[in-house]
Amino acid sequence: MTTTEREARIVEQVPKQLCVGGHWRDARSGATFKVEDPSTGAVLCEVADAGQADGMDALEMAADAQSSWAAHPPRERGEILRRAYELLMNRQDDLALLMTLEMGKPVAESRAEIAYAADFFRWFAEEAVRIGGGYSVSPNGQTRFLVMRQAVGPSLLITPWNFPMAMGTRKIGPAVAAGCTMILKPAQQTPLSALALAEILREAGLPDGVLSVLTTTDAGGLTGPLLGDGRLRKLSFTGSTQVGRTLIRQSADQVLRTSMELGGNAPFIVFDDADLDAAVDGAMLAKMRNTGEACTAANRMYVQAGMAEEFAGRLSERMAALRVGRGTEAEVDVGPLIDEKTRSKVQGLVDDAVDRGARVLVGGEQEDGAGYFYRPTVLADVPKDSEVSRTEIFGPVAPVIPFETEEEVLAEANNTEFGLVSYVFTQNLGRALRVSEALETGMVGLNQGIVSNPAAPFGGVKQSGLGREGGTVGIDEYLETKYVGIAGL
Known part of the structure; x- marks a missing residue:
């Protein structure tokens, strides 16, 4: 098989439809858009172009699945991530070539990114079973404090084109570990890595309704209505500071939990x-x-x-x-x-x-x-x-x-x-x-x-962002703290 034939095969085997709640389907409008190879300007393929209706479908499925997914055993959530880690590493060469075709970086760097991306799944597979809480006695001895950590809820994850696989796993990993359902909107320039990742998570056993991947040329038209819907409870964004400011303003009406990894200098x-x-x-x-x-x-x-x-x-x-x-x-x-x-x-x-x-x-x-x-x-x-x-x-x-x-x-x-x-x-x-x-x-x-x-x-201060991704604190962005006061003991 020549390099060109292999490239064509790698692109061909990636789903080109939307992944809505774990099911592959066309955009409701039937629209598609072209994916370009930045090293040649040639068109690699076309993928589904999601609109507002597709976003609402995905949010409905995420909201419906949230309670059952949050109750899913933490060990099994971790095992799903572990299986996905192994699938990523087993397909490292093909996934690296796919990333190079749509994004341009040398294939050796793409291989390194696949390993880096997979490590987020391995890390958060281990964190899924370490979500803690607390039990303590009030200072006057008359009340007991019970502290619970619970999933934030349906989350919108927006990723950039420069690290199309790693930025996906860095957000999906802790969301899965915490028990949050998700809608992932990848960058228009690099949809193929995200679509390949969606299929890998399906193979790893992620239940229906937990993850949607929506590729689109109209980011604002897709995400705006989602941010204004009370069923969405979390936004995680990696991208420019300019866009991040806009998303923070849009998140204010619903008082969404936000994580922002923005620009640098x-x-x-x-x-x-x-x-x-x-x-x-x-x-x-x-x-x-x-x-x-x-x-x-x-x-x-x-x-x-x-x-x-x-x-x-x-x-x-x-x-x-x-x-x-x-x-x-x-x-x-x-x-x-x-x-x-x-x-x-x-x-x-x-x-x-x-x-x-x-x-x-x-x-x-x-x-x-x-x-x-x-x-x-x-x-x-x-x-x-x-x-x-x-x-x-x-x-x-x-x-x-x-x-x-x-x-x-x-x-x-x-x-x-x-x-x-x-x-x-x-x-x-x-x-x-x-x-x-x-x-x-x-x-x-x-x-x-x-x-x-x-x-x-990982994260910044000032206008470089809010919150942290990775490490022992990365899962905190997807967890709420609930305090229960117990009287009469």
Whole structure:
């Protein structure tokens, strides 16, 4: 079988209909939309295009199934997740290729994402049986306090295109473990991974009514009525801060529980006592994972003045050596950006920085030919007032900004509305702790360029979000606390 034949087979075997309460069906309108390969611009297939009526059908099924699903034995909820974990890992190669076709990242990165995604199911399979409560005596001894943890209820889960499988499992895993029914709305650009995941959960034994997956080109038309319906009790969203603000406002009328994992503007700080080799390795991870299309991507690289030039030179050598191409090809390091709009934005940010005095050390331009490719780029002498210093880049561009003092770099790093993640490289223990405490972010990568882990609490502060996903606290987002006071004992 040739690569092209295998690609066609992988796409063909994925359901193209809506999954409504565990049942495959066409959209009520009969509408479909095209899914594009960003490396070629070619159409991969068409999938069902859900509308408001489909959303209401899914919510009705979720509401009807909620009480019985919440009463489902926790051990069996965990076993469903465990079986789904095993299915994901058994199909890792096919699922990775599918993700690369619809999203563009190199297939080696896609394989890593499938393993990362599967680990959320494995983690929350274990958390399902650890939902606790409490029993205590009141201070006056006359009342007993019983504390229960119960499922929030029907939940709307909205995921982005950049990690189409992992963002699904990161939300579905704790919802299943807690006993919540769900409606998943994946990004329009990457519906196939979500549809494949729905089928895997069906095979793993998830009961009817518990999960719907609705692909759509009209996100607002689908989700708006759901957010206004009192049967929905929870919203979890990963995406831009701009969209997140809108969804929070829409959630206010029903006072929905919300979890928001929003944009970032991550500072990457290298002090002059850092291990330079480790710092460059960390920068490559923090910047180039997913071609820079990640909310955790290093956005502003602050390097102490004494080593800024050497750091920029070494980083440029590493970036220049990366091979750009279609993610399905062997030895490709950097795939395309998701679409032309994103590529144009990246080019505009680079042009603005250069116009203000920045120097291009490597890259700085689009690749010729089909697809939305952009060359890995390093900018030196980047002015602090440039757009690239203030805007989430979401592309393979590394602006290097020199600094003099710890106080100066902390002020610059915190001078943003965002607060998702920071990266710090130093061999001074006191400085490491001092700077980690002072940074206004929900996560800090200390001498490492990656922070994502299913066993750790992922999330930000300020306008980077609300709540946490993963870790021992991840399931809390899907649980309510009920207190029962018992008198007369």
